[in-house]
Amino acid sequence: MSNRIFIIGGGGQIGRAVALKFLTLGWNVISSGRKVPSEPINNDRIRYVTVDRHDTQRMREAISPGVDLLLDCLSFDESDSNQLVELQDLVGRICVISSASVYMDDQGRTLDEASDFGFPDFGGPLNIDHRIVEPGPATYSTRKVAMELRLLSGAAEKSTILRPCAIYGPHSKHAREWFFVKRLLDGRKQIPLAYEGKTRFHTTSVKHIAQAVAAAIESATPSTMNVVDPQAPTTREIGEAIMSAAGVYAEIIGLPVVDEYPPSVGANPWGLKRDMICVVSNAYSPIGEYGDLIKPTIDWLMSDLDLVDWKSELPVLAAYPFSLFDYEKEDELLRNL
Template identity: 50%
Template sequence: MASAFIIGGTGQIGIGVAKRLAREGWTVRLASRTPPPLEGLWRHVPFDHREPGALATAIGHGADLLMDCIAFDEPDADKLLSVEASVGHIIAVSSASVYRDEHGRTLDEASQCGFPCFPVPIGENQPTVEPGPKTYSTRKVAMEKRLLDHAQGRATILRPAAIHGPYSKHAREWWFVRRLLDGRQRIPLAYGGRSRFQTTSVAAIAEAVVWAVEEGEPSILNVADADAPTAAEIGKAIMATMDRYADIVGLSDEPYPPSAGMSPWSVECPVVCSSLAPNAGTYKETVPDAVLWLIEATRNRDWRSVLPQLAAYPWEQFDYEREDNLLSALSRSA
């Protein structure tokens, strides 16, 4: 029986992968500081990756698959490499944010340098930022490079985009879900609702993991849904799941930058990824799990405590007064 050891295994990605592997008969251990949010066919291993030697102790005699959902920089890659002799395949989760456009612009520095204009779609051979300690993405690239350059056995890097699924602390779908729960009848969207920011379900990540283990190549995989829906299409998919509906009002591209309608997928230029790995379906087919979990997880709770990463966005996401004033002005000028 194949075995998997998943670092950060009790989070959004880890749980999604664990469910898939357990269904296929794998023995799964989830390593993290906190216990899993639900019971399943896996075992929890208390683990703090910041402690020296903690990984070797926790993994014990090893595993066929060592997956790290939280690998961030070179020291994290070194920890994985330190136990390489006892594992069959290492998979580390990176991010599609590592890519740069032909002018060197990146998602990390879009507010300072301008939004990147990528080819559509972005393939795994798109140039990346240089490795280093400067930004989230440069650290991710440093992690990737260290792991792939020094691994003696099989190693794979996964680059998902806007991840969706249950148990997220950064569930972008809340932007629409809360508006619908609050009974909003009109929802404005910047850039006419045409923005496309590639979505990635946790089911697609699990599919990519299984495929990578079976195939072994290539060493870098984008992970994406079968489609790249617009922000307006994302809203409609969420509405269909909830059976609640509102009118989506596409706003003009002027003035810039937009003062309203900035959903988590609202971007100036499209970010669309292709992938060599199989997917798990379209966004509309895979998003219901995230939406239904969100509704239940936020019931009678402050959403900020459930979604702290989303709450940390540097702008107010639910400024209904601003939205109403804007929509009223649009109606008067029509």
């Protein structure tokens, strides 16, 4: 009998990438969510089940009689880990998606609260033993840490925690690449980037997450892994890679460094005030750099996304606390330059 993987949140960008990876490995895939994806993967080794992940009894029925690997793409807090611990008797290995946002600098500053308390200065690449925030209900990151600690206390021997950074891939609700793609589709000739376009926010391909999930099958896998691309591109390099994949080009204008965060012009989804770079785990095999892996995302954005109604299709990106497309303010600044 083939091995089986159960994916919580299988319709999202991570779940789809992992499902495709495990199909190539010959596994049977059970993809779960509140509803069947609007564009399901057409393969007879994928079974779609509709289930609310907070309904533990229904989850138990969906997983029974058991699976070799459970991937949780939707584990956000301690209560989610409590459920995974309760279900562990049906699972060979458990893998959960956390976030590199759990790291903080020596002054306790985090990426979550940079606009309120100042941007963190990590002092260099972040290893998995770097200082993390205290667990609790206050922020996205503190909830993620609470989730991590509960899982490791209740199911450490069979659990792997993955900490990606700026995730990219088709079918995302937070497609950062839309910052450049929309400008290209709108015919913008110049694109201003804050902090000279030189800072680095480490990128993570969903294909690398899939590689790491596959590595989690092995019992010798570390309990916690950073999952990022082999190199961290600058914001300018990200823009250049996107334009190359799109076959449409504009001039990138690096704006002078300013003290404010976020800046009034040139703010973008990667434009950090200081670098955030993670040390790559050696437990999985990277398969390419950002420029090698970004094209499927750009093709998806350019062919499937509604240019007018993008906010409903990319709700996480639309919820940013600053305007991503204030062309009037950009044009005024560019004229003055």
